[in-house]
Amino acid sequence: DAGITQSPRHKVTETGTPVTLRCHQTENHRYMYWYRQDPGHGLRLIHYSYGVKDTDKGEVSDGYSVSRSKTEDFLLTLESATSSQTSVYFCAIRVTSGGSNEQFFGPGTRLTVL
Amino acid sequence: DAKTTQPPSMDCAEGRAANLPCNHSTISGNEYVYWYRQIHSQGPQYIIHGLKNNETNEMASLIITEDRKSSTLILPHATLRDTAVYYCIVRAQTGANNLFFGTGTRLTVIP
Numbered sequence: 001d002a003g004i005t006q007s008p009r010h011k012v013t014e015t016g017t018p019v020t021l022r023c024h025q026t027e028n029h030r031y032m033y034w035y036r037q038d039p040g041h042g043l044r045l046i047h048y049s050y051g052v053k054d055t056d057k058g059e060v061s062d063g064y065s066v067s068r069s070k071t072e073d074f075l076l077t078l079e080s081a082t083s084s085q086t087s088v089y090f091c092a093i094r095v096t097s098g099g100s101n102e103q104f105f106g107p108g109t110r111l112t113v114l
Numbered sequence: 115d116a117k118t119t120q121p122p123s124m125d126c127a128e129g130r131a132a133n134l135p136c137n138h139s140t141i142s143g144n145e146y147v148y149w150y151r152q153i154h155s156q157g158p159q160y161i162i163h164g165l166k167n168n169e170t171n172e173m174a175s176l177i178i179t180e181d182r183k184s185s186t187l188i189l190p191h192a193t194l195r196d197t198a199v200y201y202c203i204v205r206a207q208t209g210a211n212n213l214f215f216g217t218g219t220r221l222t223v224i225p
Contacts, residue, residue, distance in 0.1 A: 033212070033213075035213075035215075040217065041217070042201065042215035042216050042217050042218060043158065043213070043215040044215070045212050045213070045214075048212060058212060088155075090157050090158070092157075092158075092213075102148075102160045102163070103158075103160065103213055104160065105157030105158050105159070106157055107156065107157055108155070108156070108157055
């Protein structure tokens with residue numbers, strides 16, 4: 001699992017409430033990613049980080065913000081959750097070795113917004 | 115990143131080889147072909163990748179056509195645990211390396 005954990009694993013919240021999901025890695029990888037997965041869409045990139053305090057938007061970034069104050073943690077925040085943000089959220093890290101770049105994914109967080 | 119086209123679903127008998135095709139006709143010269151799979155409710159799992167030569171590892175083989183416009187992932191002896199959605203992705207090795215997932219191929223291994 002490349003030392004990736006996500007918390008919480010499951011969360012139910014109400015529309016309009018703030019939600020923060022945490023991704024934690026133990027191997028000091030530079031790149032980290034947040035994806036969401038919905039039926040019929042595969043995985044879609046929300047935001048990614050290429051270092052401490054360095055982040056950029058993905059294809060579905062509206063309604064989400066991220067922060068990376070230290071290498072091991074990448075936080076995804078929904079400032080005011082909406083029902084359309086009900087999804088499964090996956091965090092990933094990029095491992096670079098021998099000239100290749102693979103991404104390894106965490107176990108996912110299932111978020112339900114009522 | 116180049117787009118890929120995969121069949122939505124396939125079946126394979128247990129113990130037989132599973133051959134999963136992928137078309138990537140707009141692939142650029144610096145883009146690699148990656149395969150990931152996702153077993154139900156788990157995070158995607160890296161399988162294999164290649165640029166232009168055929169590749170093999172402990173999980174699978176990757177056959178890339180000479181013009182690089184298509185590829186085939188081969189699971190030589192499919193087991194029930196190989197039932198999953200398989201994603202073919204093409205991307206360059208530089209930059210953010212975002213993975214653009216399509217809807218993949220749902221492989222069902224039948225006993």
